[in-house]
Amino acid sequence: MRRICRVHPRLSLPTHPTQRVVLALRRVEEVSVDDEQAPIARLVTAANRGDQEAWRELVARYSPLLVSVIRRFGLSRAETEDVAQTVWLRMVEHLGALREPHALPKWLITTGRREAMRHLASGRRDWPHDPQQDTWPSVPSDDEGPDEALVRAERHEALLAGLAELPGRQRELLIMLMVDPPLSYTSISERTGIPVGSIGPTRARAITRLRQTPPMLAYQTEVEGLSRSAKGGRP
Amino acid sequence: MSTQGWDDDQALLADLGDAWREVAPVAAALTARAHAAYSWRTVDDDLLLASLRFDSAVEPVTSSRAGGDGPRILVFSSTPLSMELEVLPDQIVGQLVPPGIADIVVETEAGPAARVRSDERGYFLISPLPASPMRMRCETSTGRLVTDWVSL
Numbered sequence A: 001m002r003r004i005c006r007v008h009p010r011l012s013l014p015t016h017p018t019q020r021v022v023l024a025l026r027r028v029e030e031v032s033v034d035d036e037q038a039p040i041a042r043l044v045t046a047a048n049r050g051d052q053e054a055w056r057e058l059v060a061r062y063s064p065l066l067v068s069v070i071r072r073f074g075l076s077r078a079e080t081e082d083v084a085q086t087v088w089l090r091m092v093e094h095l096g097a098l099r100e101p102h103a104l105p106k107w108l109i110t111t112g113r114r115e116a117m118r119h120l121a122s123g124r125r126d127w128p129h130d131p132q133q134d135t136w137p138s139v140p141s142d143d144e145g146p147d148e149a150l151v152r153a154e155r156h157e158a159l160l161a162g163l164a165e166l167p168g169r170q171r172e173l174l175i176m177l178m179v180d181p182p183l184s185y186t187s188i189s190e191r192t193g194i195p196v197g198s199i200g201p202t203r204a205r206a207i208t209r210l211r212q213t214p215p216m217l218a219y220q221t222e223v224e225g226l227s228r229s230a231k232g233g234r235p
Numbered sequence B: 001m002s003t004q005g006w007d008d009d010q011a012l013l014a015d016l017g018d019a020w021r022e023v024a025p026v027a028a029a030l031t032a033r034a035h036a037a038y039s040w041r042t043v044d045d046d047l048l049l050a051s052l053r054f055d056s057a058v059e060p061v062t063s064s065r066a067g068g069d070g071p072r073i074l075v076f077s078s079t080p081l082s083m084e085l086e087v088l089p090d091q092i093v094g095q096l097v098p099p100g101i102a103d104i105v106v107e108t109e110a111g112p113a114a115r116v117r118s119d120e121r122g123y124f125l126i127s128p129l130p131a132s133p134m135r136m137r138c139e140t141s142t143g144r145l146v147t148d149w150v151s152l
Helices: A002-011 A019-034 A040-047 A052-071 A076-095 A103-121 A146-164 A170-177 A185-192 A196-212 A214-230 B009-040
Strands: B047-055 B071-078 B084-088 B093-098 B101-109 B111-117 B123-126 B132-142 B145-146
Touching: A019 A170, A040 A076, A040 A170, A052 A076, A052 A103, A052 A146, A052 A170, A052 B093, A076 A103, A076 B111, A103 A146, A146 A170, A146 A196, A146 B009, A170 A185, A170 A196, A170 B009, A185 A196, A196 B009, B071 B093, B084 B132, B093 B132, B101 B123, B111 B123
Parallel strands: B047 B145
Antiparallel strands: B047 B071, B071 B084, B084 B093, B093 B123, B101 B111, B101 B132, B132 B145
16 A cells, blocks of 8 residues: 555656656556455455456455365255355345455355354255265265364365465466376466466465465464463463 | 474475365356356445344244244344244245335345235235245335345
8 A cells, every 4th residue: 555655646747658658667566566465355345346357356266265164064065055155145245344354254254154054954955965966076084083074174274265365376376286187387387377487486485475374374373272282281 | 183294385285285176166166156146236325234133043042933843034134124034844924124015026046036015014925935045125115125145
């Protein structure tokens, strides 16, 4: 915000053509610098003003987290989609109330959990499922107990919430790197426009950044706090 | 298990990959629907948004109206108009509070699914049950209201 204020007075005086070019370049710089900031608050504000692209970007960034939150309640795939869609529909009308950058993930997680619980409790579940139609990819293994499943679900939520907050290029690259079977750097470069030689460094920066996102920091603080108290309050 | 391992780039990326691959197909399948959700955005300063305040499916019912096996009760409230719904197997019985005659439209993702008018006590009946998710829009002499979307 401070940066924008500094540029604005000059923008109001575009007298000479060269100066206009310089100013245009400055604005490009501003945009790319802005891309390094967590874009969520800006997307929420834009979507609330009627920007459909901003809404689509929010959906792309947060659908994986929302699905992950609902998934842990053991709903079928079709039920999960319906519950997730109920949350998205409701969010459209609640955008105006989500001005804080981190209000959105919190709202999604809370509403997703609550709606999944409502669905479970409403007695309208479409059992029995056809297991052939309804299989999830890599369902947690049967030998995983409830505690392990919970820990795993919380880890996954922290990771997906963190991923959603990364700048566009970093997020895109990490998603490409997770494709199974793995893509070659050449093919990733073709799809993302990131030069092959920059993929390694961009990947390293993205991962460092991911560790520092608020959801990842919050999760790690919580887990460290728990393990410390489990060890009897080690100093 | 703890966050041990997340110091290592490869381990962190492997965990993220597990999380991602579990949900990506469903998230992708939902994309077109979630995009379309935006077309339901209402830009109307005078419209009251009635939030879901009570749902007997998740909250204990203390009133004698419904026991554990009774109909599901949903309460949407705004100031000054609220709406209560009893969800029965084949119909919805609704009431506006304060009571009054109102035109009510049931909306689903496919569009308006039913139109009814409440009687002077504020009661109305919707049958059969609409598809999920759904919401109610209603217009009274005192104001207009739309509820949160819910799945029945």
